[in-house]
Amino acid sequence: MLRGALLFLWELPQNILGLLVLGLERGAGTVKEIRIEHDRMVIQSTRNAVSLGYFVFWSEGVNRYFILDDLTREHEIGHSFQSRLLGPLYLPLVGVPSVLHVLYAMAYREVTGRRWTGYFDTYPESWADRLGGVAERRAERKAKQQAK
Numbered sequence: 775m776l777r778g779a780l781l782f783l784w785e786l787p788q789n790i791l792g793l794l795v796l797g798l799e800r801g802a803g804t805v806k807e808i809r810i811e812h813d814r815m816v817i818q819s820t821r822n823a824v825s826l827g828y829f830v831f832w833s834e835g836v837n838r839y840f841i842l843d844d845l846t847r848e849h850e851i852g853h854s855f856q857s858r859l860l861g862p863l864y865l866p867l868v869g870v871p872s873v874l875h876v877l878y879a880m881a882y883r884e885v886t887g888r889r890w891t892g893y894f895d896t897y898p899e900s901w902a903d904r905l906g907g908v909a910e911r912r913a914e915r916k917a918k919q920q921a922k
Contacts, residue, residue: 778813784861785827788869792829795822799831814854816847825853825902827864839880839889845908845915849894852906856898868898875899891916 782789799805799819806818814830822831823846832847853872857864875896882890894903894912903909 781813781858782828785857785864787862787865788825788827788857789829791865792826795824795826795831796829812851812854814851816851818847823850825850825857827854827857830854839876839883840893841889845903845906845912848906848908849899849902850906852902852904852908853898855905856902868902871896871898891919 796805796815796817799817799822802821804820804822806820808818809816813828815828816830816832819831819833820835821833823833823842824831830847830850830853832842832850834842834844834846836842853868856868860867875893879890879893882888893899894916900909903912
């Protein structure tokens with residue numbers, strides 16, 4: 775119990791944002807399922823994939839910019855391990871670069887008409903893949919797609 779409270783405080787900035795996102799998701803009716811895994815609340819959403827401390831949101835699907843597949847859940851859990859490690863430094867060291875990469879991917883799509891395939895090769899995404907146990911599977915899929 776004390777460990778959980780201390781972890782929640784260690785990750786307080788992202789936990790506050792996670793609570794806010796959970797409230798917005800519930801209000802919008804986009805929460806499909808909630809489970810507790812790895813001492814985290816893992817929330818399947820119909821629209822978001824983001825890890826904010828205790829709150830891990832994931833979804834599957836295709837949009838104009840990204841293909842969110844079965845590896846998304848484990849990738850976001852990998853980000854939650856980064857959060858646990860970095861505590862209050864998570865948002866500036868992981869959150870900001872991740873948001874900048876999302877913005878770059880969106881701009882890349884608009885300029886080139888193609889999806890940017892390098893997103894998961896960047897810091898901190900490749901680290902999240904390794905922590906989430908999906909790095910090898912993602913590399914195999916990318917190699918198969920490039921071979922086509």
